[in-house]
Amino acid sequence: MAYNLLKGKKGIIFGALDEKSIAWKVAERAHEEGAVFTLTNTPTAMRFGEINELAEKCNAVVIPADATNIDDLENLIKKSMEILGGKVDFILHSIGMSMNVRKKRVYNDVKYDYFIKTLDISSLSFHKLLQTCFKFDAINEWGSVVALSYIAAQRVLYGYNDMADAKALLESIARSFGYIYGREKKIRINTISQSPTLTTAGGGVKGISGLMDFTERMSPLGNASAEECANFTIVLFSDLSKKVTMQNIFHDGGFSSMGMSLRAMRMYNRSLDCEDCPDVE
Numbered sequence: 001m002a003y004n005l006l007k008g009k010k011g012i013i014f015g016a017l018d019e020k021s022i023a024w025k026v027a028e029r030a031h032e033e034g035a036v037f038t039l040t041n042t043p044t045a046m047r048f049g050e051i052n053e054l055a056e057k058c059n060a061v062v063i064p065a066d067a068t069n070i071d072d073l074e075n076l077i078k079k080s081m082e083i084l085g086g087k088v089d090f091i092l093h094s095i096g097m098s099m100n101v102r103k104k105r106v107y108n109d110v111k112y113d114y115f116i117k118t119l120d121i122s123s124l125s126f127h128k129l130l131q132t133c134f135k136f137d138a139i140n141e142w143g144s145v146v147a148l149s150y151i152a153a154q155r156v157l158y159g160y161n162d163m164a165d166a167k168a169l170l171e172s173i174a175r176s177f178g179y180i181y182g183r184e185k186k187i188r189i190n191t192i193s194q195s196p197t198l199t200t201a202g203g204g205v206k207g208i209s210g211l212m213d214f215t216e217r218m219s220p221l222g223n224a225s226a227e228e229c230a231n232f233t234i235v236l237f238s239d240l241s242k243k244v245t246m247q248n249i250f251h252d253g254g255f256s257s258m259g260m261s262l263r264a265m266r267m268y269n270r271s272l273d274c275e276d277c278p279d280v281e
């Protein structure tokens with residue numbers, strides 16, 4: 001159901017790779033809610049992904065950009081303002097990647113050039129984006145910027161590796177820049193900490209199906225889907241959340257406030273009764 005929440009608003013959406021991507025769902029919902037926007041991703045993602053299909057559906061222009069590259073970001077911001085006819089009202093940063101995760105390097109045996117790349121792609125790109133927008137005065141007053149995070153920024157979750165540090169930095173950048181953007185331009189910056197979700201990035205997380213089963217059992221409302229994350233992102237882009245800034249908001253069915261649930265306890269007890277179950281670390 002559409003509510004015209006973004007009627008007349010302009011934006012930029014990073015990170016739609018395929019129809020499983022959270023950014024893909026956000027683009028679909030933003031379009032339904034009356035927004036116009038540009039879409040962006042890396043040139044490589046464009047070769048392998050399906051972004052043009054999404055662009056056609058949403059009447060959006062696709063502008064390639066590596067979010068770690070300032071020249072690409074400057075080009076993206078300038079072109080987006082040209083195409084959309086002025087400053088933007090919302091931006092989604094939906095970007096994450098770790099070569100240590102991809103190459104199965106564990107946290108106590110990471111490759112440091114991979115680690116630096118993880119931080120550059122998954123966190124510093126957010127600072128680079130905000131700084132570039134600031135330089136070009138590219139966001140309207142009362143605009144809204146959202147980046148996607150994960151609870152591994154606060155708690156240790158087995159297998160999340162250097163992405164945990166990247167998310168902690170991402171959330172910190174949202175607060176630090178949120179202060180400056182709020183003070184100078186009345187613009188809000190937030191992160192949404194989303195439940196584990198089966199996307200291309202999510203699928204790369206070690207033991208994702210066990211993790212999703214665990215968080216589903218632990219969360220009183222169950223895991224939040226990509227579609228539900230998109231709905232909440234639209235609220236943060238809309239004028240209905242004008243005074244929310246510098247926050248990391250858990251969108252996780254209540255998981256972040258739980259210690260143990262009945263459903264998880266039942267499963268755990270069952271595993272204690274299981275004689276044939278192999279020991280796992």
Ligand SMILES: NC(=O)c1ccc[n+]([C@@H]2O[C@H](COP(=O)([O-])OP(=O)(O)OC[C@H]3O[C@@H](n4cnc5c(N)ncnc54)[C@H](O)[C@@H]3O)[C@@H](O)[C@H]2O)c1
Nearest residue numbers: 015017021022045067095096148149196197199200201202
């Ligand atoms: N899937 C989950 O379980 C989950 C949970 C919480 C948060 N998140 C976060 O949500 C965001 C979106 O991930 P997703 O799950 O939709 O997966 P996804 O794989 O669909 O999206 C990740 C995107 O990052 C893009 N990207 C990678 N390097 C880039 C670069 N240098 N420049 C620009 N873009 C680049 C990829 O091309 C891809 O489109 C990420 O920040 C991720 O960490 C995901």
